[in-house]
Amino acid sequence: MSRVPPRNSALADRRVVVIGGTKGIGFATAEAAMAKGAEVVVASRDVSRVAGAVERLGARASGASLDIADAEAVARFFGQIGPFDHLVTTAAHVVRKPLLEADLAEARASFDSKFWGQVNAVRSGAPLIRAGGSIVLVSGISSRRGIGTMAFPAAINGAVEALARSLAVSLAPIRVNAVSPGYIDTPGHGGPERAATLAKVAAAIPAGRPGRPEEVAQAILYLLTNPFSTGTVLDIDGGHLAA
Numbered sequence: 347m348s349r350v351p352p353r354n355s356a357l358a359d360r361r362v363v364v365i366g367g368t369k370g371i372g373f374a375t376a377e378a379a380m381a382k383g384a385e386v387v388v389a390s391r392d393v394s395r396v397a398g399a400v401e402r403l404g405a406r407a408s409g410a411s412l413d414i415a416d417a418e419a420v421a422r423f424f425g426q427i428g429p430f431d432h433l434v435t436t437a438a439h440v441v442r443k444p445l446l447e448a449d450l451a452e453a454r455a456s457f458d459s460k461f462w463g464q465v466n467a468v469r470s471g472a473p474l475i476r477a478g479g480s481i482v483l484v485s486g487i488s489s490r491r492g493i494g495t496m497a498f499p500a501a502i503n504g505a506v507e508a509l510a511r512s513l514a515v516s517l518a519p520i521r522v523n524a525v526s527p528g529y530i531d532t533p534g535h536g537g538p539e540r541a542a543t544l545a546k547v548a549a550a551i552p553a554g555r556p557g558r559p560e561e562v563a564q565a566i567l568y569l570l571t572n573p574f575s576t577g578t579v580l581d582i583d584g585g586h587l588a589a
């Protein structure tokens with residue numbers, strides 16, 4: 347893919363690492379950062395998905411296969427890639443079942459991937475972030491809106507938002523923010539109930555439709571590039587919290 351990077355962009359020639367950047371919101375973020383002139387490294391578990399994403403992103407992209415829940419693998423990954431400017435962590439696989447029905451092993455694995463995974467990425471990645479760099483963590487609307495099937499994602503997302511605020515203080519001058527998506531039409535919303543859930547949400551929120559991955563990517567790019575934004579949790583939910 348040939349793109350002429352804009353020379354006046356805050357992301358021109360910056361190196362952006364997106365763990366979870368092979369699909370959904372992460373892939374849209376990688377694409378948007380590249381369109382602003384960044385060099386992008388994407389990582390996720392599935393080797394062929396990584397290869398496909400790198401091919402679609404083009405020459406200024408590279409990738410690696412990685413499970414964000416595996417702290418040692420995450421440390422090796424950052425050891426191999428070296429210094430960079432911005433970290434985005436969209437990788438997660440979470441159980442969506444009411445607390446009384448969920449399998450606890452699955453619930454713990456959800457914390458391993460989405461909460462501890464983001465902790466792993468920050469612990470190994472932050473020391474490599476260059477001056478002026480930043481981190482965007484990903485939470486989700488269930489942290490502040492009760493949704494019956496989302497007991498565990500709710501707890502994880504609340505923890506991620508608290509973590510982002512604390513890290514904004516302890517890691518300064520690295521800026522740390524979180525983006526909190528509402529219902530976004532991504533492959534992550536798979537399964538038989540997908541269409542029904544998205545239609546129900548669309549009818550209930552001011553935007554009248556689910557979000558698009560590119561719309562969350564745009565919010566993430568804002569947080570990466572606004573020099574005065576740190577410790578922020580940015581909702582991008584089509585008005586869902588307000589409704």
Ligand SMILES: NC(=O)c1ccc[n+]([C@@H]2O[C@H](COP(=O)([O-])OP(=O)(O)OC[C@H]3O[C@@H](n4cnc5c(N)ncnc54)[C@H](OP(=O)(O)O)[C@@H]3O)[C@@H](O)[C@H]2O)c1
Pocket residue numbers: 365366367368369370371372389390391392393395396412413414415436437438439440459460463484485486487526527528529530531532533534535
């Ligand atoms: N979509 C929504 O409506 C919504 C709403 C609120 C919050 N969120 C949050 O937004 C983030 C992105 O969601 P999405 O909908 O874009 O997800 P998605 O479409 O399922 O994409 C998830 C990405 O993360 C990777 N991944 C999953 N588990 C991983 C692991 N353990 N290690 C490394 N990579 C992993 C996947 O690739 P591999 O399979 O190759 O690993 C894929 O690239 C998640 O934190 C999600 O909870 C999404």
